[in-house]
Amino acid sequence: MENQILIPKSSLEFLHKLKANNNKPWFEANKTKYLVELNHIENFAGALLQELSKTDVLETVSGKKSVYRIYRDIRFSKDKTPFKTFWGGSFTRATAARRGGYYFHLEKGNSFFAGGFWGPNAADLKRIRHELNLDAEPMEKILQSESFVKTFGTLQGETLKTAPKGFDVNHPAIDLLRYKQFLVIKRFTDEEVLSPLFLEQALDACKNMRPFFDYMSEVLTTDINGASVL
Secondary structure, three states, X not given: OOOOOOOOHHHHHHHHHHHHOOOHHHHHHOHHHHHHHHHHHHHHHHHHHHHXXXXXXXXXXXXXXXXXXXXXXXXXXXXXXXXXXXXXXXXXXXXXXXXXXXXXXXXXXOEEEEEEXXXXXXXXXXXXXXXXXXXXXXXXXXXXXXXXXXXHOOOXXXXXXXXXXXXXXXXXXXXXXXXXXXXXXXXXXXXXXXXXXXXXXXXXXXXXXXXXXXXXXXXXXXXXXXXXXX
16 A cells, blocks of 8 residues: 555544543643644545545545544533544545445544444334345345454444334344444554554455445335335
8 A cells, every 4th residue: 555644652642641631721732732643643534535435435525524623512411521532533425325434533542443324214224124124134144254254243233122113023133123223343452553554454444344335325225125215
């Protein structure tokens, strides 16, 4: 890979210090340092976006625009600390035909890439469950594939304790039918994040989400008869 963009140790250390000093006076006093570290993260995100765009069509146009603001929205939160203590961002896939999206979270001791469906609406959830009820084999094949298991382990997300209304508790795919969220997560150690190989490893994680995304896109852009709804 041509782009060997590194995330420096200082980018994670800054967040660690911010966590211990999560207040506006400290942040303002260290604003210059923050902007230096933010630039490192934006450069990394830009390099990843460039590589990922070779295999997927993305709506996100730059690494800078992909990175979330450091300022927390505290209006409706009991936690009034003003700043996030992680670098986060996402890449949005383009057009209604491509469902799912890529999310990254970089934090000392808690870094991961994730994708999927955090809060599917009622119609989408019903459509997914209907498809799994009819034939869960395509989804099971993806979840049991070597690349998926090696990268993500298992499908993650909140589940119901019993069968969803209208579905047989004894259905062979009841474990899949219980899902309320459909998430794939790849965690990285600090050593991996700071390694020259991280860009390539992050790209591989994103690429390995694609069979899952493609399946969900197929389901969510068709009706129960397989006809396009776009």
